[in-house]
Amino acid sequence: MIIVNEKKNSNQIEKEDELFIPPIPPPNKKSQIQFDETELSKEQLESVKQLDLNKYHPILVKCEQCNKNKVIPIPIKKVQNIDSREILIAYLHQNKETHEIHCIIFEIDHQFNVYFPKATDVLMNLSSLNDAEKLEKANYKIRTIFVLCDICRKTLQIQVPEKIQKRIKESHLPKIPLCYIHTDEKGNEPHCLVVFIDKNYGDRNRRLADILIFE
Ligand SMILES: [Zn+2]
Ligand SMILES: [Zn+2]
Structure with missing residues (x-):
């Protein structure tokens, strides 16, 4: 009986522990270099x-x-x-x-x-009409895809130039990721929308990069 009781108690404690959320995040651990x-x-x-x-x-x-x-x-x-x-x-x-x-x-x-x-x-803010016109004048065959960005909260037009279309066509992957790095109209931090394009440009999964790092 005692053992059962003890078990109950320890369960109880575990539950309380689970509910306990520390008010202050733990201090930053100094990072360790994990590679040779x-x-x-x-x-x-x-x-x-x-x-x-x-x-x-x-x-x-x-x-x-x-x-x-x-x-x-x-x-x-x-x-x-x-x-x-x-x-x-x-x-x-x-x-x-x-x-x-x-x-x-x-x-x-x-x-x-x-x-x-x-x-x-990678493509960067090429979505404005002027840029598109410029590219068209330069005789690029552009393929425009429409993708929703949750940070900009709107559907973006991404112009895929011929060079990248060729890579998509020749890739051995069924879906080819493409990074679209852009700012929104309010001038917020640049962010990176990763679009996964299939060879028919029909299926466009997307994911926002959580962290964008510049070299
Ligand atoms: Zn955006
Ligand atoms: Zn590289």
Whole structure:
């Protein structure tokens, strides 16, 4: 009988613990570098050394477009402020050799483990009519897609230039992610809408990146 009672009590305590929400978030844990530093170039090692590890958690992600490992500083506070278990990150950077600008998108969990890294093409605010006209004059064959952005709270027109259409056509993936980085009319922070396009442009899943990082 005593054992049963004790069990009940401990259950009770567990329940109360579950209900208890600390009024102040726990202090920031100093981030730990989880990768082998010998994998870094001198330049990268230098940039890691300059990071404030109380604010940024550096992670190493291979970019298949650059064919290089990239050190990406993840802002710790932003991660802590996101409730969902998977956090979508978009990292905008340039290929040092071809100068092409592109993104790596990937998910992290709250322990900064990296999942599903993928290099994607990127488009930036090309949706204004003027830009579209300019592009058309330059003889681009544009394909316009319409996608809802929950931050802008409106349907955006995204002009996909011929070069990216070609990549979509030739991709081995059934759905090809494309990053659309833009600001809204109120001039809020730039944000990244990831659109997953199938080869017929018929099915357009979308997801907002939780965190957009510029190189
Ligand atoms: Zn890259
Ligand atoms: Zn938007």
